[in-house]
Amino acid sequence: MTSPTPPAEPTYADRTFRSPAGIVGGVLLLLLVCWIGGDAVFRGHGWVPWLALAGLLTAVPLVVAFTLRPVVYANEQRIRIRNPFRTITMPWTEVADLRAGYSSELFTEGGAKFQLWAVPVSLRQRKKAARQQSRQSLDDPYGRTSVHADVRDSQSRLATADQTMADLRELVERAKAGASSKASAASEAKAPAPSEASVSVRWAYELIAPAVVGAVLLVVLLAIG
Known part of the structure; x- marks a missing residue:
């Protein structure tokens, strides 16, 4: 006769803690970076579009990492x-x-x-x-609390x-x-x-790798430009 399987412990959903101000600031900063970088890509001449692409490849992962990712x-x-x-x-x-x-x-x-x-x-x-x-x-120097006070x-x-x-x-x-x-x-x-x-x-290599590649490209383009 097999012994009954003990009931599994209940699992609870994760509580999430993050900074709303960081999220708002990150979204606004991403919009600003993409607007400036996109304008340089489509309207720039010579090496400017390539420099803008390298800058975007570097900046976007960093902005996401420091503003939207932390939780x-x-x-x-x-x-x-x-x-x-x-x-x-x-x-x-x-x-x-x-x-x-x-x-x-x-x-x-x-x-x-x-x-x-x-x-x-x-x-x-x-x-x-x-x-x-x-x-x-x-x-309330004596610590007296009204019966209608909210303990929270x-x-x-x-x-x-x-x-x-x-x-x-x-x-x-x-x-x-x-x-x-x-x-x-x-x-x-x-x-x-x-x-x-x-x-x-x-480690978040999905953010580290593009930022490093973009930084290397930006240095190379600035050196040869």
Whole structure:
């Protein structure tokens, strides 16, 4: 008689964190680059169209890499950080800390550090949130809260980057607590503890290659022109 197959753990859709301002700026910059480059390609003379093509081949991948590409995907099991030129994937158990100083950074248990390009830190927004919190403390110095107050209001006063990092830290704590309980259950059942995938890094050669080729062509054309 075969033992029943244990039910698979539910999978949850990834939460997505990215910068709306970066996306808008990237789209506008792409339009500007394509407009100027396209005008030079179709109306230029001599070496100008070729220089424009090489410039477009260099500039477009770089604009996409630094504005449209950065994003952070997170679910209950792991985090995937898509930075301009590489994608880092790791389980939450490999995450040691998340900090947002002048930039958002993730530290692994092995001591590695990765920057979260999709979560830019706005010092102006942080100062504004601090002023709002200061005003609230002056209005209510003894910490008394009205029965009609919304408990989510304190979270809304955080800067966007700080709120995002707080959400990610909550996922880390939840995942580590779950992994600890699984390890305890496995030790009680004298079964091997479930293994976690390690940190993986994949380079974005689809963006690196055309940018490098375009830069080389641009240097060659400028040298012989």
